[in-house]
Amino acid sequence: MLTLYHAPTAVCAAKVRMVLAEKDLAYEGHLLNLHTGDQFKPEYMKLNPNAVVPTLIHDGNILIESTVINEYLDEAFADKPLRPAGALGHAHVRLWTKKEDTIHDAINTMTATIIFRHELLQKPPEERAARYAKIPDPAKRAKWEKMMADGLDAAVVQEALVRFIRHFRDMEKALGKGPWLVGENFTLADSGLLSFFYRLEFLQCAGLWQEHFPKVTDWFVRSKGRTAFQTAIAGFIPQGDQEKYAGISAPLWPKVKAVNIKAMSTV
Template sequence: MRDVRMLKLYHRTTSVCAAKERLVLYEKGLSFESELLNLQAGDQHDPAYLKLNPKAVVPTLIDGDRIITESSVIMFYPEETEPAPALMPDDPWMRAQTRLWMKRVDEFLHPGCTTVTFATANRKHFLATMTPEEREARYARNPNPERREIQRDCIEMGLDAPRVGAAVRQYDAAFDDMERQLSEKPWLGGRDFGFADICMIPYVNRLSLICMDSLWTRNRPNVSDWFDRVQARPSYEDAIVKWTTEDDHDRFVVPRGEVEGKLWEVLAV
């Protein structure tokens, strides 16, 4: 990797937002200093970290005395400081389409990912390791009231939580649009791999981990082919596979039959 300057990335091994930044950095060939946070232990609420990122989320990128937060903003920082290889399309129309994918992820798919992850993998961990009182104390540490309630509902109710159905339908609609777009062009941003693909990769990977991959493997061959090609890229191995620990794999072991049953129950309505 090029060692132009040393960036520091505060991140989490399996954080979808952090994975976006790692994908960008590896595609750009940029080195970075890794500062891992354990979100399950609540490291993001440490006062020292809150000074860097008051929202108590990852990632945070540090470049000297510059602090950059918000994952979709961070993505553009190395794109603009290290233009090659370009990850935004040249064509204005495809640049607009790329920004629409990023907006869709930020506004709908990321909240949906939080919902389905907490209702499956995180629920298993919380119920196995915490008493009801400890769980309430953990929820209370979240400074965002809406996220706090989503976490509580999903942990306590699992796939029956009120927001799960809406999250599944958002992904189903997104995969419909991906399938159509990929029937015309090889990548979501057009002829070349770029930001539109990068913003979706961590979320497709997460759904695969929690046994929701039938959303595309059943009847969306273009999405399946896209994900196969994504997984063959060196950046996928470097940014996602190598950062996923054995403990992470264990945490994401969920009952496929139960998850798929709920998935298709929701979509049948």
């Protein structure tokens, strides 16, 4: 029996849902409200001491970290494999999924500076401070404080864009050799990136790849055509969120684009 603790729009949780959907695995879902702080409840932190989603329980065993969970699922449920067979194939996929973890941090930077900041700035300073104080990792807490103070001018935004540029370049090169990142078949390397791309599109930042990387653009269009993408990612976005968040994000695109041009000149 599989039980997933997740949140509708959380990109890491969506990464795991994508794999469950690709492999046709049924699961019992428990949705957490990350805005009201369900992730910090002591009973949840016993499962996931980092106070984040996703957490997967398989036959009583607790698994955390989306990339680890996805590899586990691919090994434990060998039907419809999402990696080429053999150690070398697994290593090729792992190179991508390892990098994905650093990309997640950059996605978090963009979401926080574009949307969370907008929402948090409307709250009283004490409430904001209380929100940061709950973050267990001091480095993550300090990063949040900077992002909330400086928005898109925070140094971490340019750093995030540099990481995207490098990643898109690597993807463009790999996609010159095969339809998917590791050759002929859709693998964990591809699936792990989809919710991240979807988030950037949601934040009206699709120009980051559409204006410079044609193969990456085509890859994302093809990926979005997969049934699992609708089931696991797009289908979880609450009604009205697209329009609501586009309204917040669209006016900020020119600023993101300007920082991106600066970032490109440094890569």
